[in-house]
Amino acid sequence: MIEKLKFFLSVTGNNLWQFRTRNIFSVTIICLSFLTVGIFMSLSNNLRATARELSSNMSIAFYLEEGLSENAIDQIRHEISLTSFVENVKLVTPSEALERFRASFPELADIVAGLKGNPFPSSFELRVNAKAVASTEVVAFVEGMKKRPGVTDVMFNQDWVEKMQGFSRLAGAIGAFLGGILILTSFFIISNVVKLNVFARKNEIEILRLVGGTNMFIRIPFWLEGITLGILGSLLSLALLFVVISVFPVYIGAQLGALQQLLRFRYPDLTQAVFLLSGGAATGFIGSATSVSKFLKV
Amino acid sequence: MIELFHIWKQYQKPYWALSDVTLQINDGDFYFVTGPSGSGKSTLLKTIFREILPTEGQILINGVNILKIHDNRIYTLRRTMGIVFQDFRLMFHRSVFNNVAVPLQVIGVGRKEIRRRVFATLQKVNLHQKMWELPAHLSYGEQQRVAIARAVVNNPEIILADEPTGNLDPELAFEIITLFKDINKQGATVIIGSHDRELIRHFGDNILFLQKGKIVGKEAHP
Numbered sequence: 048m049i050e051k052l053k054f055f056l057s058v059t060g061n062n063l064w065q066f067r068t069r070n071i072f073s074v075t076i077i078c079l080s081f082l083t084v085g086i087f088m089s090l091s092n093n094l095r096a097t098a099r100e101l102s103s104n105m106s107i108a109f110y111l112e113e114g115l116s117e118n119a120i121d122q123i124r125h126e127i128s129l130t131s132f133v134e135n136v137k138l139v140t141p142s143e144a145l146e147r148f149r150a151s152f153p154e155l156a157d158i159v160a161g162l163k164g165n166p167f168p169s170s171f172e173l174r175v176n177a178k179a180v181a182s183t184e185v186v187a188f189v190e191g192m193k194k195r196p197g198v199t200d201v202m203f204n205q206d207w208v209e210k211m212q213g214f215s216r217l218a219g220a221i222g223a224f225l226g227g228i229l230i231l232t233s234f235f236i237i238s239n240v241v242k243l244n245v246f247a248r249k250n251e252i253e254i255l256r257l258v259g260g261t262n263m264f265i266r267i268p269f270w271l272e273g274i275t276l277g278i279l280g281s282l283l284s285l286a287l288l289f290v291v292i293s294v295f296p297v298y299i300g301a302q303l304g305a306l307q308q309l310l311r312f313r314y315p316d317l318t319q320a321v322f323l324l325s326g327g328a329a330t331g332f333i334g335s336a337t338s339v340s341k342f343l344k345v
Numbered sequence: 346m347i348e349l350f351h352i353w354k355q356y357q358k359p360y361w362a363l364s365d366v367t368l369q370i371n372d373g374d375f376y377f378v379t380g381p382s383g384s385g386k387s388t389l390l391k392t393i394f395r396e397i398l399p400t401e402g403q404i405l406i407n408g409v410n411i412l413k414i415h416d417n418r419i420y421t422l423r424r425t426m427g428i429v430f431q432d433f434r435l436m437f438h439r440s441v442f443n444n445v446a447v448p449l450q451v452i453g454v455g456r457k458e459i460r461r462r463v464f465a466t467l468q469k470v471n472l473h474q475k476m477w478e479l480p481a482h483l484s485y486g487e488q489q490r491v492a493i494a495r496a497v498v499n500n501p502e503i504i505l506a507d508e509p510t511g512n513l514d515p516e517l518a519f520e521i522i523t524l525f526k527d528i529n530k531q532g533a534t535v536i537i538g539s540h541d542r543e544l545i546r547h548f549g550d551n552i553l554f555l556q557k558g559k560i561v562g563k564e565a566h567p
Contacts (some may be wrong), residue, residue, distance in 0.1 A: 048453075050453055050454070050455050050456060051450075051453050053456070054450050061439075065438060250434065250437075251436045251439075254434050254435075255447065255451065256419075256420075256423075257394070257396065257423060257428060257430075257434070258424075258447050258448040258451055258495070259420045259421075259423035259424035259448065259451050260420060260447075260451040261417075261420050261451070262417060
């Protein structure tokens with residue numbers, strides 16, 4: 048058994064080397080296909096993670112009318128605290144808001160210094176329970192508060208969470224679609240490369256049959272060849288993906304400004320890396336197996 | 346024992362490559378099949394190792410009807426035979442050693458044993474010094490000897506050789522047939538297709554004469 052395995056591996060190695068030009072071509076195609084899948088997978092990872100971060104930091108801000116009495120402010124706080132989904136409530140005074148602005152935008156210090164008064168209103172900041180983020184109860188509460196006297200404006204980032212989740216799904220779908228087409232392309236390319244290899248070794252296959260080689264004995268080196276091409280292609284795509292992820296923020300990321308956060312790539316996790324590698328192996332195997340079976344009739 | 350019953354083979358109408366060939370070859374026999382070009386020598390050998398199927402008739406080898414063996418199991422028949430093809434059928438991108446080793450590799454013989462047996466066989470055909478060369482770098486006669494070494498390396502029960510000395514000088518042809526004779530003495534049945542009268546006269550224990558696909562004569566010189 049071990050002897051046969053050694054034999055198959057040596058035949059596979061010889062064949063890969065013998066037809067190296069066309070094998071390099073198919074490895075390149077597989078690599079590009081899986082790189083595309085990987086890039087979209089990584090983009091989708093980032094969008095999903097951003098949506099998750101936004102959900103866990105879900106907050107609502109109610110901006111209050113200027114000059115509202117302490118009683119009226121307490122009344123609003125009381126109404127807020129009666130809801131079940133609010134984890135905590137904080138009153139942000141105009142001076143605290145100004146301080147925050149100064150800290151967040153130091154480059155605008157000149158403009159702040161030139162202000163005659165404090166333009167920031169008082170506000171209530173609410174941290175919402177992550178499970179209730181998208182609930183109709185929260186949305187209804189926010190809508191009610193918008194119309195309440197004493198509240199001038201409401202800031203609620205639920206829209207962003209939904210948009211992030213939508214983008215993540217879209218990126219995943221584009222990745223699956225483009226990747227699917229490209230993987231199908233690699234499948235046909237492997238299949239044709241193996242067909243060419245079968246053609247080139249027709250004489251050898253005939254000899255193996257005539258000296259008593261079983262169908263399996265003839266097929267296995269071709270299968271191993273397809274699997275090796277697939278694994279090499281996907282391994283290379285994984286390596287390139289890591290390079291792209293490392294290089295992207297350095298060379299292109301800075302030019303994207305605010306979009307950088309959204310278009311940032313995240314390294315694939317172990318499951319995704321295994322998925323890419325096994326996908327490559329499966330593509331190679333199916334490509335060669337169908338080609339050998341149909342073409343050789345062995 | 347090889348038994349052929351009323352074998353007919355037609356490649357193209359209206360010509361018959363084999364016409365009603367009935368023949369019995371006992372274990373350990375040494376046979377020459379001879380006749381002019383196109384007489385059916387190669388076709389007869391090819392039907393015995395089932396490279397081609399006869400149009401009609403039955404072939405039994407050790408009592409087994411080889412025409413009934415499923416394609417997936419045909420290797421069981423071929424492993425009992427060593428075949429020398431008229432056109433050699435060598436793998437030109439593999440070394441002499443690897444060409445000769447193939448019948449042993451398909452049955453899973455260990456590497457050391459393969460090395461030992463291939464070397465010993467190549468010594469017999471006087472090619473051991475060219476073991477690592479590619480067949481393309483060898484002469485026609487040397488390529489033929491590689492094909493012979495491949496046929497005998499796994500000590501088969503039956504050896505079929507189609508014009509195995511066609512491209513060899515008389516001296517080497519003599520040596521090669523002597524080699525087949527030695528293998529025959531060890532118990533293998535040997536059937537050689539040839540029209541080399543000198544060799545047939547010298548070595549022919551049993552001679553089968555074919556003409557236009559028909560057996561037209563038999564001679565036995567025990």
